Amino acid sequence: MDALTGPVLITGTDTGVGKTIVTAAIAASATAAGLRVAVVKPGQTGVDPAYGEVTDEEVIARLAAPASTRTLAAYPDPLAPIAAARVAGMAALDLYTVVDTVKHVATEYDLVLVEGAGGLLVPMGPRIAAMPGGGAWNVGDLAVSLGAPAVVVTRAGLGTLNHTALTLEALERRGITGLVVLGAWPADLELVHLTNLDDLPGDLHGLLPEGAGTMEPGVFRRSAPGWLTETLYGSCDDPRLLAEPEE
Numbered sequence: 001m002d003a004l005t006g007p008v009l010i011t012g013t014d015t016g017v018g019k020t021i022v023t024a025a026i027a028a029s030a031t032a033a034g035l036r037v038a039v040v041k042p043g044q045t046g047v048d049p050a051y052g053e054v055t056d057e058e059v060i061a062r063l064a065a066p067a068s069t070r071t072l073a074a075y076p077d078p079l080a081p082i083a084a085a086r087v088a089g090m091a092a093l094d095l096y097t098v099v100d101t102v103k104h105v106a107t108e109y110d111l112v113l114v115e116g117a118g119g120l121l122v123p124m125g126p127r128i129a130a131m132p133g134g135g136a137w138n139v140g141d142l143a144v145s146l147g148a149p150a151v152v153v154t155r156a157g158l159g160t161l162n163h164t165a166l167t168l169e170a171l172e173r174r175g176i177t178g179l180v181v182l183g184a185w186p187a188d189l190e191l192v193h194l195t196n197l198d199d200l201p202g203d204l205h206g207l208l209p210e211g212a213g214t215m216e217p218g219v220f221r222r223s224a225p226g227w228l229t230e231t232l233y234g235s236c237d238d239p240r241l242l243a244e245p246e247e
């Protein structure tokens with residue numbers, strides 16, 4: 001597969017699987033390869049300005065320093081974006097505004113990484129602005145509207161085979177290409193991690209070590225290409241080889 005350009009969705013099998021750190025790794029690798037990279041976070045939730053919590057955009061800017069980062073809407077409560085907007089009495093995300101923004105950003109940058117919220121089918125905003133509650137749009141709809149592929153970030157532990165298969169099946173039925181990346185490969189390996197890696201469905205395009213997100217940014221940027229395939233601007237021929245237990 002050729003290296004990805006234009007809009008690319010970064011989704012996952014669940015919330016907290018490492019989408020942000022994987023986005024930073026791809027952004028760092030593509031930037032090092034000479035691309036102008038933009039990162040867009042359509043809906044950031046769980047960030048209450050009163051507590052000064054760090055946003056995904058801030059994490060990515062610090063670790064990867066891509067040419068551009070932006071957050072389109074931020075909501076205080078840690079909920080799905082459609083619910084976070086409702087609870088806060090704030091404007092919900094509009095699919096076509098997000099599509100237009102990402103398309104516009106894609107005219108100015110080589111690669112646009114769009115980090116979803118939670119997993120693929122999380123409700124992002126109302127499908128029809130005038131009819132709240134009448135169905136929601138999700139990151140799958142965004143990928144279809146953009147004609148963009150999706151990176152699926154997965155866990156290493158028990159349950160990941162089902163979650164990864166479900167997510168890939170949902171992508172396939174929408175005609176979206178899916179690339180699998182393991183978000184955090186444990187340092188202390190158990191049998192289940194190794195068997196999961198053998199049985200993980202889809203095409204594995206990356207494997208990040210646990211602790212990647214806590215690396216010093218210079219170390220992170222130097223290390224990131226080693227975790228990803230050439231399709232994601234890395235130098236790793238086979239991410240499964242990164243998982244071999246130490247002798």
Ligand SMILES: Nc1ncnc2c1ncn2[C@@H]1O[C@H](COP(=O)(O)OP(=O)(O)O)[C@@H](O)[C@H]1O
Binds near residue numbers: 012017019021184211
């Ligand atoms: N490879 C990793 N190394 C260290 N911490 C990680 C790694 N992947 C995820 N995390 C941590 O796990 C939590 C969830 O990761 P995050 O990237 O925010 O997930 P998501 O974006 O999918 O919600 C964060 O606290 C993050 O720092």
Ligand SMILES: [Mg+2]
Binds near residue numbers: 020056
């Ligand atoms: Mg995130």
